[in-house]
Amino acid sequence: MNVANTQIQMRKGLLEFCVLHIISRGEVYTSDLIEELTQAQMIVVEGTLYPLLNRLKSASLVEYRWVESESGPPRKYYSITEEGKSFLSTLSNTWDSLVNSTLLITSKN
Secondary structure (H helix, E strand, C coil): CCHHHHHHHHHHHHHHHHHHHHHHCCCEEHHHHHHHHHHCCCCCCHHHHHHHHHHHHHCCCEEEEEEEECCEEEEEEEEECHHHHHHHHHHHHHHHHHHHHHHHHHCCC
16 A cells, blocks of 8 residues: 555545535635645645535535735635535534544553
């Protein structure tokens, strides 16, 4: 088995949760999302973010608004919907449970 592939799959599994969490803090521009995710080493290729944002939008979990820019094309600013907040709350509960379960298993020698 290739450990790098497993690590990538683990990150991919958490990416949606992390993106929703970032957006839940307030309206955010895509490059800000990319910057935070890159700093946290959650994404390696920024091209993975755009399809995810489209899926979240299609599922009515996030929405965006266009803002005109004086220094280039208009920008999309994302925000979380009420449905997205509820979804994120469920994911947070699941995350807490997974962390506790994983620690229970990995803490034993």
